[in-house]
Amino acid sequence: MTFPKAYIASEYEKNIYKLWEESGLFKADPNSSKPHFSMSMPPPNETGSLHMGHALFLTLQDIIARHQRQLGKDVLWLPGTDHAALPVNALMEQQLTEQGTNKHEIGREEFKKRTKEFVGNSRNQIISQMRAMGTSADWDKLRYTLDNTLNRCVNEVFFRMFNDDLIYRKYRIVNWDPKLETTVSDDEVEHKEETAPLYTLQYGPFQITTARPETKFGDKYVVMHPDDERYKQYKHDDTFEVEWLNGKVTAKVIKDEAVDMSFGTGVMTITPWHDKTDFEIAERHGLEKDQIIDFTGKLLPIAGKFSGENIEDARPKIVEKLDKLGLLIGVEDKPHNLAVNSRGKGVIEPQIMLQWFVDVNRPAVEWKGQKRSLKEVMRAVVEDGDIKIIPKRFEKIYFHWIDNLRDWCVSRQIWWGHQIPAWRKKGTDDDYVAFRNSTEAENKLGTKNIERDPDTLDTWFSSALWTWSTLIDKVYYEGDKDHEPHRRDNLESLLERSIDFDKYHPTTVMETGYDILFFWVARMILATTYTLRSAGLDEEKSLPFKTVYLHGLVRTEEGRKMSKSDPDSIIDPMEVIPEFGTDALRLALVAGTTAGTDQRVGKSKILANRNFANKLWNIARYIQETVGNNRGEPAPKSLADHWILNLLSISSEAVKKALANFKFHEAYEILYHFVWDDLADWYIEASKTEPNREVLNHVLETTLKIAHPFAPFVTETIWQNLEFEGLLAAQLWPEAADFDHTKAKQFDELKNIISEARRITVAVGVNKPTLLYAKSGLIEQNKELVKRLGRLGDVVEAAKPRGMRLVGAKNDAWLDIDPQIVKAYLANLKVAQKEQERFVKLLESRLSNKAYMQKAPDELVEQTENELRQAKKQLDTISNQLKSMS
C-alpha cells in the first residue's frame, strides 16, 4: 500500500474501527486465564449528543482500556447509556404541550411508550458517536439504566432497604420544583446569587425582614434568640394580637437558637411549610405548619383574595397591600441566594410532602465487624484506603459532603424512570409496602386489587447500582416471559450465576468527572456496599471500584464553560473529527489534562496535535519508501542505532510508568518528544547516512505500539499500510531491544558537536563552514554524518587548531571560520563564559558548604562533584578559545 503525503484521517477511521470491532478484540472474556481488568463507562444521556466532556472521558478510558490490553489483561470496558429521567421527562412534556395535549390526557402507559420511541432513536446516535471516538468498549455488553435487568436490581435494592428500615416514607420538607412538578434531592439544588428587595415589616411590636412577603399570610410565630437582651421581656410561649395581612391573628413568641441576633432586628416570623430552617424550628417546638403555596406555584385560599395567583404576580400586590396597611417599614435591595433546580432551572419551592427517603444514619450495614450506617461505610471505605480517589484532595471534599449529608429523598413525581416498587390495597390510605414485583405484592397483600405508588425513583438511585447490576447476566431477566422462573430468584442467586460479576467486580477503575463525585461516585459506594454486603458478599467484593480517577471540565480557549445557552462557546467533537481526525482531538484532550483540574481546549491545540499524527504518518512513510517493511531482529550497527534503541527503551518505560500512575498528560509528553525530537529529528536524519532496515522497522513498530493507546487510528492505519501482522490494537506492550550503552553515549557526543556547529554557523552567518578535528576516532568515523547533520562544507582532520573552537564538545574540533567573522561571535562566547563562571561558583559554594556535604545524600554530592569537574573543563575551553581570539 502507498502512503499519501499527508495523513487524511477521515479516509481511514471508519474502516479501521470496523476492523477492530469485527476482530472481536474489544470483547471481554470472563473465562480467560489472563488477569481481569474492568471499568464501567459513565453512561451518557441517551438523548444528548456527544460533547467535549464525553470526548474527554472516552479518550482517557480508551487509553486505559487499550493499555491494559497491551499489558496482557482481559479487559472489560462496559458501555452504557442513561435514561436521564428528569431532562427526558421535561422534554417529552414540552413536546406534548406543543401537540396540544399533556401527560395526564394520554396516560402513563402511552407516555412511557412515546418516550421509549423517542429516546430509542437518539440512543443509536450517541452510540455511533462514541464509536467515532475510537471507543474500544465491549458493545455486546451495552447496558441501559432503564433496562429490565437494572429494573430488577433497583426493585431488589429498594425492597431490601425497605425491610432494613433504611427506606421510609414520611412527611418531610423537600425541594419542590413547581415547574417540573417534582421533588429534587439536596444535591440537585443550585444556589444562584441575585439581588432582591428585602422588606422590613411591622409585626405587632416587632420589626421583621423578609424577601418573600407572599409567604407571610399564615405567620403566627415570632422567633428570637433566647439570649437576645433586647427582647428579654418577652417569654417563650407569650402570645399577643397582631394586625396582619388578612386581619387579626394571635401570635406566639418562640425562643430558638437558630436565630442570628446580628441579622436585622434579630426577630423573624416563620413559614415552616416553605422553609427548611423554619420547618426545623417548628419541629423543635411542635408548632403548626400551614401550606401557603400549592404545588404549581400558586397561592392557596389562606392568601384571601390573592388565592390562585402565581407568586411572582402576587408579590408586588401583596407588598402594596402591606404598605396600605401601614405594615411596610422599608425596602432595601440585598444579595440573596435563590435556590434553583440544577436540571430544569426551575425555582425551588420547599414544601412539606409525603416522600420516600433513604436513611443515611441508621446503622444497618455489617462492615468490618461493625454495624454501620450508610454514611459511616461511605466514609470508611475511603478512609481505610479500600477506595482510592485521584487526586487525593477530593477525599477531603468527599468527607465534607458525607458529614453534611441528610437523608436522601429518592421519590420523584415524574413518569420516566424506575417506578417505585411499593404497593397497597387499592383505594386505601394504607402505607405502601415494598415488594420485588407485583406478583409478590398480590400474594403478600392477599388481593389482586392493588395499586402501586405512582412515583419514580431519582435517576441516581439506579445509576448507583451501575457497576454491579451491569454484570448480572441479562439472560436471567431480559424478556421476563421466557425466563419467568428466574424472576422470583433472589439477588444472591442472580449474582452467583453471573460469571461477569464473579470475574469483574469490584471494577478496577472508575474514571469520571469531579462534578459528579457526589451524585454518582458517592452513591455507587453507598448502594453497592450496602446491597452486596446484605447479599452476603465480603467487604472486598462489595466495593464498586478500587480506584476513582476524577478528571476536570473541558472549557473553551477563553476559559469559559461550554454551555448550550452560548452556542459559540461550544466546540463540537463531531465537527472536529471529520476536519482534523479523532486522534488529533484525543491528543489535544490528553495534552491538557491533569487529574481534577479543568482544561482549555481550542482549535489551535487540536491543530498542533493533528500535526503530531501527521508526523507519525510521515515517519512511517519515509521508512516504507526507503527500506520497506523489513522486519527481523534489530541488529544495531551505527552509534545512532544504539542511541535510539536506548531512548526507545527509556521512553517506553517512562510512558508505561506514567500511565500506571494515571499521568496521562505526562505519558503523552514523553511519547511526543521521543517521536518528534529523538526519532524524527535525530535518528531518522542520522540514519540517512547509514540506514539500518531492521532497526528502523523495529523502532517504528515499537513506537506505533506505544503511541497506539493515545492515537489509535493513525497508528493502526500505518500498521495496516505497512502490512505488519494482525492488528496493532491486539499487540502487547513492547519489550526493549539490546544495545550498547557506550555507543549510545558516543552518539550524544556527536549530537553535541553537530548542535554547536549549527549554532555557531547560524550565529555568525556563514554558509557551510568546514569542521576541523584533532585526531579523533569518533568524528573521523562519522564524518559523513557530522557533515550532513551539521550542515557543514566538509569535515577534515587538522594538524593545528584554527578558527572557532567548539566549546561544548569533549573532542577537539574547530569550525574553520575567518578570524574576523569569528570575532562577531565573541560577545556570545563572553556571555557563555560568564554563565559558566556563575555555574562553577554555584557548584563550588555548594560543595564547600559543610552542612550540604553532611546532610545531602551522597549520590547528590557525587553528582555535584562530577558536574563541577565538567563545568570547569568547559569553562577552560571557553576561556582558551577567548584567549586565542584576542
Add this chain to the structure above:
RNA sequence: GGGCAAUUAGCUCAACGGCUAGAGCGCUUGAUUCACAUUCAAGAGGUUGCAGGUUCAAAUCCUACAUUGCCCACCA
C-alpha cells in the same frame, strides 16, 4: 460564613524539596523542494503573585496578605 484549589515565558500549561525552572502555541532570524511547509535549524522571552519563615537546598513545605475560580452552608 466554612472548605478546596489556582497564581510560573505574550498565551495555555508542566515541573510538587535536589541538575543553570521546561514544553506547546505565538514571536524573531534563517533554510529547504532529498518523509513531512501539517517541515527543518537557530534565537529572544521568567527575581515562579506579594511579604516573612523553615531547610545544606524552596516554584515546591509553613504563616500572613492579595487576586481568581470552584464546592458546601438554613442567615430570614
